[in-house]
Amino acid sequence: MSKGTEKKQILCIGAGYVGGPTMAMIAARCPQHDVTVVDINAQRIKAWQSDDLPIYEPKLLEVVKEARNRNLFFSTEIDENIKKADIIFVSVNTPTKTFGVGAGKAADLQYWEKTARNIVQASESDKIIVEKSTLPVRTARAMERILNANDKGLHFEVLSNPEFLAEGTAIQDLEQPDRVLIGSQETESGIAARQQLVDIYANWVSKEKIVTSNIWSAELSKLVANAFLAQRISSINSISALCEKTEANVSEVARAIGMDSRIGAKFLNASVGFGGSCFKKDILNLVYIAENYGLTEVARYWESVIAINEYQEQRFVRQMIKVMFNTVAGKKITLFGFAFKKDTGDTRESPAIYIAKRLLEEKAQVVISDPKALVNAKNDLAEFGSEVIFEEDPYKASKDAHAIAVLTEWDSFTTLDYDKIYRSMVKPAFVFDGRNILDHDALFKIGFSVFRIGRPSLRHF
Numbered sequence: 001m002s003k004g005t006e007k008k009q010i011l012c013i014g015a016g017y018v019g020g021p022t023m024a025m026i027a028a029r030c031p032q033h034d035v036t037v038v039d040i041n042a043q044r045i046k047a048w049q050s051d052d053l054p055i056y057e058p059k060l061l062e063v064v065k066e067a068r069n070r071n072l073f074f075s076t077e078i079d080e081n082i083k084k085a086d087i088i089f090v091s092v093n094t095p096t097k098t099f100g101v102g103a104g105k106a107a108d109l110q111y112w113e114k115t116a117r118n119i120v121q122a123s124e125s126d127k128i129i130v131e132k133s134t135l136p137v138r139t140a141r142a143m144e145r146i147l148n149a150n151d152k153g154l155h156f157e158v159l160s161n162p163e164f165l166a167e168g169t170a171i172q173d174l175e176q177p178d179r180v181l182i183g184s185q186e187t188e189s190g191i192a193a194r195q196q197l198v199d200i201y202a203n204w205v206s207k208e209k210i211v212t213s214n215i216w217s218a219e220l221s222k223l224v225a226n227a228f229l230a231q232r233i234s235s236i237n238s239i240s241a242l243c244e245k246t247e248a249n250v251s252e253v254a255r256a257i258g259m260d261s262r263i264g265a266k267f268l269n270a271s272v273g274f275g276g277s278c279f280k281k282d283i284l285n286l287v288y289i290a291e292n293y294g295l296t297e298v299a300r301y302w303e304s305v306i307a308i309n310e311y312q313e314q315r316f317v318r319q320m321i322k323v324m325f326n327t328v329a330g331k332k333i334t335l336f337g338f339a340f341k342k343d344t345g346d347t348r349e350s351p352a353i354y355i356a357k358r359l360l361e362e363k364a365q366v367v368i369s370d371p372k373a374l375v376n377a378k379n380d381l382a383e384f385g386s387e388v389i390f391e392e393d394p395y396k397a398s399k400d401a402h403a404i405a406v407l408t409e410w411d412s413f414t415t416l417d418y419d420k421i422y423r424s425m426v427k428p429a430f431v432f433d434g435r436n437i438l439d440h441d442a443l444f445k446i447g448f449s450v451f452r453i454g455r456p457s458l459r460h461f
C-alpha cells in the first residue's frame with residue numbers, strides 16, 4: 001500500500017464546533033480511514049448521530065451524512081476508542097480561566113490535561129496525539145511530559161495542528177483551506193509523525209497549502225492569527241468613531257485603504273464589535289503569555305484590541321439610550337440577530353449579550369429575533385426569565401417596538417418589508433444598524449431615524 005492509503009484509526013476527543021466538522025471532512029475525504037469522534041457530553045453525541053446536529057453550519061449535514069456510519073462514528077466510549085486509535089486529535093474546550101492564578105486571562109487547561117491523562121491510562125500502544133484545540137505556546141511540552149511519564153513503555157508523539165476554520169463558513173474553510181499548519185518536534189520521530197498527518201490532509205488539500213513548522217511556531221501561529229484578525233476589526237472600529245465625528249464614511253475609508261495591496265480589503269467591516277468564543281480568549285491568552293515573559297509593552301499592545309472592542313459595544317448602547325430621549329425604560333426594543341455572526345447559531349461572546357443586558361438593566365422590554373440562535377440566546381439571558389421575549393418572526397418581533405437594533409448581519413434582515421415594519425412600530429421609530437447592512441437612505445425615506453456605524457446618522461428630528 002502506498003503512503004497515506006494504509007487504513008488508520010483516527011479518533012477525535014471533543015465533538016464541538018471544531019471536532020465535529022473537522023472530523024466529518026477528514027472522514028468524507030479519506031474513506032480509507034476510520035474516524036471516530038467521542039465526547040463526555042452524551043446529548044451532544046446523540047445529536048451528532050441524528051439529522052438535528054448540535055451545531056448549525058451551512059452544508060455540514062451533507063458532509064456528515066456522506067460519511068456517517070461508513071467511516072465516521074460518534075460515540076461516548078472514550079477509553080475503548082483511545083485503545084484502538086493510531087492518531088488522536090484533541091479538540092476539547094480551552095476557555096479563559098475564571099479562578100486562581102491567571103484568572104480572566106490565562107487558558108484553562110483542565111479539560112486538556114484530563115484528556116491527556118485519560119489517553120495515558122487507556123492506551124496500550126504508541127500513538128500520535130494532535131493538538132487541535134487552541135493552546136498557549138509550549139503546551140506540547142507539558143503534554144509530552146504527562147503522556148511519556150507512563151510506566152507502560154509507550155511513546156506518544158505530540159503534533160500541533162491548529163484549526164483555522166471560521167464558524168459560518170466551516171465547511172468551505174475545511175474543504176479549501178488557505179493553509180493547513182502542522183508543527184512537530186524536529187526529531188526523527190517527530191518528523192515521521194508529522195508526515196503521517198500531512199498524508200491525511202494531502203487526500204484533498206494541495207501540497208503547497210500544507211505548511212510544516214516546529215511545534216512552538218504552530219502553537220503560537222494560531223494565537224497570532226486570531227490576534228491579527230481581531231486587531232483589524234478593532235482598528236476599523238476605532239476609525240468608525242472618528243468618522244461619526246467628522247462626516248467621513250467608514251465604508252468609503254475601508255474601500256480606499258483596502259485597495260492598497262499591502263493592507264488588503266478583507267476584515268475591514270466596521271460593526272458593533274467582534275464576538276465568538278475565540279478572539280477575546282485567544283488575545284487574553286497571548287497577553288498573559290507576554291506578561292509571563294516580562295514583555296509588558298507587548299501585552300499592553302494586544303490588550304488594547306479588546307479595549308476598543310468593549311468601547312465599541314458600550315458606545316453603541318450609550319448612543320441608543322441617548323437618542324431615544326435618554327431613557328429606554330418601558331420601551332420595546334427589538335434586537336435583529338443574537339448570533340455573533342451570520343450563518344451560525346453560536347452566541348458565545350456575542351456583542352448582543354452585552355447589549356441586551358445593558359438594555360435590560362435600563363428597564364427596556366427586549367425582544368430577540370434570530371433565525372438560528374434563539375436556543376443559545378435563551379440560555380445566555382436565562383437570569384432575566386420572562387423579561388425577555390424570543391420571537392423568530394422579525395415582523396412579530398418588531399410590532400409595537402420603539403427601535404430595532406441590527407446586531408447580526410443575517411442576509412434575511414436585508415430583504416424584509418421595512419415599510420410594513422415601520423407601520424407596525426411606535427413613532428418616532430429608530431433603527432440602529434450595528435452591522436451596516438441595511439439600505440439606510442431607503443429606511444430614512446420610509447420614516448425611520450437611522451443610526452449606523454462610522455457614518456453620520458439620518459434623523460427626522
Ligand SMILES: NC(=O)c1ccc[n+]([C@@H]2O[C@H](COP(=O)([O-])OP(=O)(O)OC[C@H]3O[C@@H](n4cnc5c(N)ncnc54)[C@H](O)[C@@H]3O)[C@@H](O)[C@H]2O)c1
Nearest residue numbers: 014015016017018039040041091092093094111133134163
Ligand atoms: N469554535 C471555533 O470556531 C474554533 C476555531 C478554531 C479553534 N477553536 C479551538 O478549538 C477548541 C474547541 O473549540 P470548540 O468551539 O469546538 O469547543 P466546544 O466547547 O464546542 O467543544 C468542546 C467539546 O469537548 C468536550 N470535552 C471537554 N472535555 C472532554 C473530555 N475530557 N473528554 C471528552 N470530551 C471532552 C466538551 O464536552 C465539548 O463538547 C478550543 O480550544 C477552541 O479555542 C475553536
